Amino acid sequence: MKTWNDKVVVITGASSGIGAATAEMAAARGAKTLIMARSQGKLDELAGRLGGKCETYALDVASTESVQAVFARVRDTHGRVDVLINNAGFGMFERFERTPLDDFERMMNVNYMGVVRCTQAVLPDMLAARSGNVVNVASLAGKIGTAKSSGYSATKHAVLGLTNSLRQELAGTGVTVTAINPGPVDTPFFDTADPSGGYVANVKKLMLTPERVAAAIIRAVERDSAEVDLPGIAGFGAKLFHLFPRTFERVSRRFLNLK
Template sequence: MMGTMRYDGKIAVVTGASGGIGGSVAEALHERGAHVVLAARSVDKLNDFAEKLGSRAMAVALDVADEHSVARAFEEIEARFGRVDLLVNNAGFGRFELVADAPADSFESMMNVNYFGTVRCTRAVLPGMLSRREGWIVNVASIAGKTATAKSAGYAATKHAVLGFTNALRQELHGTGIRVMAVNPGPVRTAFFDIADPEGGYVNGVKSMMVTPERVARETLAGLDRGRAEVNVPGWLGAAARLSQALPIGLVNAFSARFLKLK
């Protein structure tokens, strides 16, 4: 599918929509004519955002880590709109910690939100999409899901899981009319690093390669327009990840130890 997708009248749900990538994607979809459902745990910021966007925006409380919250939120969305045409699984967070120092619940909480949250929301919309034989599922993973670096074991594992899930789901849904796309951002200038890197050391080390959430949103919609299976932002980081997978692991580890210990 090439060209520009039409979003007029489409129902788009964006999780983690209170700011950052989710907020920028939601705004871009709204500008293209979609009815946008802004979903996050707290609706206070979302209500202000929905009011700013206008009548085609709606805020819904949704905790992707809670099965009952997910069920209630999508029941509310279905009651209001009757369907979901586009799901953007964006909710997530990270902590940069050494494996030896990180508590077990750090791994568990990241996996529950980043991976299982994606699974829960996807399963909530799949029956309707399958019955209509159309829809888009966009999973925001990360370049970290392709190339892990020191102090990101827990976070990278969640994004590896999201990519594995996304790639398998795409195969399962081939021929059903449902498209599945992964978005893999590198470092993005968002509040993500308030939790992941509170000391600011990593951010200072990667400032030159950081991108804006608005750029991620633009490239996400461009990927939808072109019917892409995957979008890497920036593209050169995706190419570097593919190269690292092709090289001998010993060489990659030696390079990583010398140049990529930025956290």
């Protein structure tokens, strides 16, 4: 099992929710925790709560220039990144025909291309060191599409496709690639995805806590896990969907399409 002590850990989308909870757990384990998000103010608030046990970097994963500049600073300061946790992302829930093209493009640029940009920034050094972990926070929406989530689900399907392909490419290099696939999580994500609050009200009792997902990320890195579905029963449902898609959709449509 890997230890976190003195590991250089980068977490994107770290200003709240899953990212913030993961930062707290990594820092508590002795990692050199580098938290990144667009809002410097929110990062500073988190750093204050962590008692200064982290470094803050304002980062926009949708900007190639921002990613290159920030990771160049990290390399100059620390020389390497041991663990990259690609967590930044957002969603917008709406029917396909009512979703502007710009919204599809923005979600793909952040949720998928953000992962590509950040991973490309750290991978050469990981390969040179023959060591490293890349963790991509995807979603069960990357395995099962549902109504009003065509744009968001497509981005997470893309993240999973990238993750699975990259894992095979990097076999034997010492660099591991992990997918974390949570169901709905009680985070500010839904401030944008579900501004009416209707979906959250429908699934509130089923929602995961950020801390539960963060703990799964920590364990996955320690164990070099390939993939983690949360909750487990939902992961089993995803397997049934791929085996019996029409039957699964017919039986589960009412439950899944609560948006």
